[in-house]
Amino acid sequence: MLAQVAAGLYPRAVLEGTGLIAGPGWIPEQPVDLAAVTLVEDPAVSVPLLDGSEREAARMLPDQTLMRTFPRYTRAIRDLAPPRLFEDRFAWRLAGVDWSRPRLTFADTTYFSCVDVFEPLAHELAYVALDADGNPAGDPTLRDLPYRRLVGDPFDCARRPVMPAVSTLTIRRDGDRAEFLLHRRDPRAVAAAGGMLQVIPSGIFQPSSLMPAARAADFDLWRNVQREFSEELLGMAEADGHGQPVDYGSGPFAVLDEARAGGRLSVRCMGVALDALTLVGEVLTVMVVDADVFDQLAWDFVDRNDEGSVIAERFPFTEQGVRSLLDSGSVAPAGAGCLSLAWRWREHLLP
Template sequence: MTGQSWLWTPPRPTPAPVGVGQLLRAYRQAHGLTQQQLADQLGFDQSYVSKVESGRRAIHDISTLRHIARHLDLAPEDVGLAPGALADRRREIGRDTLAEQATASQRAWRVTRDTLNRNRIKLAKAAAGLYPDTYRLLGSGLLTRSDWTWQRPLDISEIGLRWSDELAEPTITGGEPETDGARPLIADGGPFVRYQRYTRAMRDLDRPTLFENRLSFRLLDVTRDDRGVGGDAGRPVLTFGHTTYFDAVDVCETVAHETATAMMAGGLSWPALPFRRRIGDPFDLAARPVLPSINTLTIRADRDSASFLLHRRSAGSVATAGGVYHVIPAGVFQPSGITPFHHRADFDLWRNIMRELSEELLGNTEHDGNSSNPIDYEADEPFRAFEQARNDGRIQISCFGVGLDALTLFSEILTVVVIEADAFDAMFAEMVHSNAEGSVVSAGPNHPVADGIPFTYATLRRLVDSEPLAPAAAACLELAWRHRELLLPGLRLRAAS
């Protein structure tokens, strides 16, 4: 692969408003600068920058604040100045104290959120280091247990699904006192009133394009029955109940925000992570609302080669896992509507994957969870074509197991779909270049997106080791390569020596 355009290029950092000291520190971290380099850029002394960052020196001089905004290419309000005629809008020190405290709290929240979104992969791998080695999955940033992953990829039909209406309310919701640091103050809420939910803060302060609270399937347990499969102790069985998307996000993004805050303050350690400590055992699925995402590595298999699809998710569009490479499709496990009929028809892993293929590869939006009309999977396209190809053996859909993103503790169902080249080309002739969640990656400027990325060991290592690849995507690629002879029996894909 000689083309470089498929490689992720970080967007130009645009720090969110925050207190000046925190702002300077966040700006340095985002741009990889030392205090001396930032001081040189601003024409300040390094000791002055150090004092401002630590809070030992406050800046009240309007001309100095203007100077910082101008040289860092920031808006006046980012450094605490009102836009427009600044001299005419100067505030008296001490006026509107509560509002100013809330504003400062929200600025700090925004910059931490920005740091989180820019460093999710680094943070996930660091968070994985907090847990025993036996829980870490292939250095991907995912956590798992030996009974949560299978000895070989299993056909999706071999994964049992069980429903339970007898579920206790979770004891962890994201509103605990340990989460105060991740929930900013509300400007008009009186002294020290915080947002009750992280998702409410996201709605007001950092709302992504796709942000709807949909009914979803809550993962309650991962067990085995007495039907042995693939040398395992028994057939995997996943038990589910109901939850909502926001209920899960309130926990997973709060624990991620706390992790980013600790990293900005100097590093991860259990004393600096009170909410993660409160959660305790990450595999205790009854304690918190756990919503799984189904992550599917899509492989196009030709006679003598294979390629896979990759997606760059937009941080401004999605609530989680933005700004990273991911497999495509990937989406939370949820029904396409809210009626009992939707529930019965859509409580199926393969059907969820088919809807995501329709949405993310073909650009269809009518099956996004808001539909009032049920889907006829046997007659409606493209589902009819997907199902026919699977029945004919031209599509193989397999599952590797279940993991947890170490940063967010969001659950991840790891799957792979292998599609014969002719069937793929027919079904995805109208494949889109971008969708509501981001852009499909190509192997170079002159390569169609449907060609995908070559499925080679060199490409895998380059992505996993050097690029911002979502932990679930890294795990899917590593596991697919490990089991390539089972998934692609007709191909000879050599591993590097």
């Protein structure tokens, strides 16, 4: 609900009914094969102007003692209510979107650097938009939101660190039938979208290991999708940055690569958007898998993972199935964006 309220602050950029906003040219004219998307890491990108230590952000920080507040939001979360998965790791920062090439540009950041900005943004809006009982208290304007006003243009990636996640709608195709999976995120385990439904797999765009070889191999959207697929659906240990680089030539990675090379699996990017509440980036993708490949992997699907539970029910990829979920308000903005765009482009995705 709050994401929808936040989206109303940017009426020209709203992806209707999703809680997402998209900048000019951030959504392509049609889905783009992931293999056609060039990723560029630009070391010349400047350090963001905002880092969450600003006076306007400090208004949203809880008290650390009677005399002072916490210096950063991540420090408050760590000391007061840390979720199970809460660790500062290197991540890639979105720096530019250009679908005419197509090309996405990235720079360096860390998870905590982004949390220190997006948490005050979200809490500031919640403070203004909700009453003491958590009920809607009216629609705020930017005049009511000093930190969001300081951020300014949400699509100016030089103002703040924009951490992108790669969210993937997984569709099982069986002839003229199609169905998809959803994931319920556990609020005790995750820092964002707790309790909501989300497409699966989904995860922050970051390398699997601190080792240089991993950073080079993992700067690839498909590898991010594969890794999250293996962790969230197959229960493989999370690549938390401390171990060896992932061996993409074995196990489910090899199965997925072979299926993709053989035309039994396709993965496309449907654009880039921002969660309007947090202004976190979302790379929206869809993976269509032939039934035989999907079922081969599904034998080992888990019921739960480190971030929540995998919904056993498969949802029909039909107008009624998609619309009922979007209207329910229970789907996280990124998932809603994937569903909405996939249905819009269903003839491209399921020819």
